[in-house]
Amino acid sequence: MSANPQLDSQGRLQHLLTIDGLPASIITQILNTAQHFKETGADSKKLPLLAGKSVFNLFFEPSTRTRTTFEIAAKRLSADVINLNVAASSQSKGETLLDTVDNLSAMSADMFVVRHAESGAAHMIARHVAPGIHVVNAGDGRHAHPTQALLDMFTIRHFKGSFENLRVAIIGDVLHSRVARSQIHALTTLKVPEVRVIAPKTLIPKDVEHMGVHVYHDMETGLKDVDVVMTLRLQNERMNGALLPSREEFFKYYGLTQEKLSAARPDAIVMHPGPMNRGVEIDSAVADGPQSVILSQVTFGIFVRMAVMAILAENT
Amino acid sequence: MKILIRGARLIDATQKLDKVGDLCIAAGRVIGVDRTPEGFTPNRTIDAQGLIVAPGLVDLSARLREPGFEYLATLESEMAAAVAGGVTSLACPPDTDPTLDEPGLVEMLKYRAQGLNQCRVFPIGALTAGLEGQRITEMAELRDAGCLGFSQAMRPIADTQVLARALAYAATFNFCVWLQPQDAHLGHGGFAHDGEVASRLGLAAIPVTAETVAIATILLLMRETGARVHFCRISSARGLDMIHEARKEGLPVTCDVGVHHLHLSEMDIGWFDSNCHLSPPLRSIRDRDALRAAACNGLIDAICSDHSPVDEDTKQVPFAESSIGATGLELLLPLTLKWGKERGLGLGETLERVTAKPAQILGIAAGTLQEGSLADICIFDPNAEWKVEAASIVSQGKNTPFLGYNMQGRVQYTLVGGQLIFDRSPKNNKNA
Known part of the structure; x- marks a missing residue:
């Protein structure tokens, strides 16, 4: 098995692609951070943690709930959120998945939230993007959510x-x-x-x-x-x-x-x-x-x- | 042209030969093995000290992608890759576009290949028109055009009645039918072995039963029709058991394995490595180990490259959408040597799996260094290490699961019909 592609060399989370191979400590860190947001009433006021960052919701498969909750979450962290329903645009014009990602990266994306009908799509995008750009898997085929x-x-x-x-x-x-x-x-x-x-x-x-x-x-x-x-x-x-x-x-x-x-x-x-x-x-x-x-x-x-x-x- | 190959280790299983000596070639044939015939004066001498001289490799499956897929590879590029890999004879499956189902197409392919003067090309004809599994082809005409066997490539015949009739018709002429055992429905739409890895990665799966159900059907039909069958690309331990039983019973059955399957398993898919998207799929470690053993004990007759050059872009997509196949012609020798070494098999027997045995299955006079035989020869350095990189591969297809790996064993010279077709010396080859 190749090295865990979602962690950097110091074991820090760079992408969230799958729970498979994710250390318990990172899962707990995520749960504790979420708990903190819940307790500090982060649902009523905006936090500046993602201020100035662009989050692209890249949905190759239709979704209402997951996309909406990602959008709300990003906005509460003060990110700029761009929703792309890719199924209805570039892919139907024959652009490849990685071309789409390259083009959006050129629009200075900081984070991609990806949903795709094929298992492994998020992994492939994560391998492809420049360092510093994060990929969150919002569901890939039968593989992971x-x-x-x-x-x-x-x-x-x-x-x-x-x-x-x-x-x-x-x-x-x-x-x-x-x-x-x-x-x-x-x-x-x-x-x-x-x-x-x-x-x-x-x-x-x-x-x-x-x-x-x-x-x-x-x-x-x-x-x-x-x-x-x-x-x-x-x-x-x-x-x-x-x-x-x-x-x-x-x-x-x-x-x-x-x-x-x-x-x-x-x-x-x-x-x-x-x-x-x-x-x-x-x-x-x-x-x-x-x-x-x-x-x-x-x-x-x-x-x-x-x-x-x-x-x-x-x-x- | 008379060539003297001097001081090499001569290896040839067909005459139990393994000794250091000279090999003399004249008029396209081997005329002296470890002896110099009287009055032989070479026009050219190849100093082969420290190198191994073996029969040229015979590859039972290499896709050259012509006609129809010239954007993936051409006869020029892939025949050059063949000789760079020491392959002097190769069989190409009929899944071109159009498929090799008409004598004219086969003649054209043979003519084109001959004109390029590289390795020998032996087309395998389509068993059914368009490989569609409905109407059998003019097998006798195709044989006359040069087909040495008939196959469905990777497209199984769904209609068992058509399969039975195709086998019966082929048996009429004693033609060998080459079948990759694969049920048309089981595993349809699958991409990886039905096991731990596909389950974990959420990849639609191809069960072992896709292979074994097909083998069972074919074996039953063989008994009924008397057809000779060569099973291509066996992938599972259970499939091997069934072929073993059929052999014991005396059925005329042979089989081969793709060289990738001797080294890799489902585990190598890792996180969706599309270079490991092969057909049949890489199966469990247990299956791989059974294949390694069976190639050793002779149940598997031959090892082939299953060379399938694909477009880089079609691997840069999610696993399930990626093209099937990997480049293999230039890896066949080092990967076979690696397997033989790891199994403790002698060099003669190791090389037999990629020379004499496949030549026997094809029914061609090749795979031997015996005096009087065609001088199709592979001269390689068994100790040369090289790294598999896009730049070090001659084939137009650069995709392989072994990208970045170090290989041991590299071809220095390849002779076909007594002509020096490939020479890796820097002054002679820009690809060296």
């Missing part, structure tokens, strides 16, 4: 205090999920003793056990005594075909209902990265119920993204 996983860790720590005694279950389409991969790396790096994934065999990646998780195929045993339940979004195009026969059958066997949730610990929290498919991976009664912390995830996401950008700017 590190800020989502970090905000999930922030949420877990907020509600559960620590990670050392938890049992966590991730339910649904692990195979195609960048969120699940980043969550698994974050949970195992933070020493969560038991991480489970629950899904039919068609949605479990090969050798996923090597990532440190236990595989379950039924909800009742998979959810037994867990402290945290993390549901995943099931993409529409996966619902009918050779992976799953129908959304109805998926919901019946793997949709999170109050009844299935009762196997978990009574104080278990329920999370979802959004946007939710109610009645597919999660029942409305659970999504809106007392154990759901889904809206807290969204709020915390801003603090976590602020923390990531602030730390990267400090490491310039």
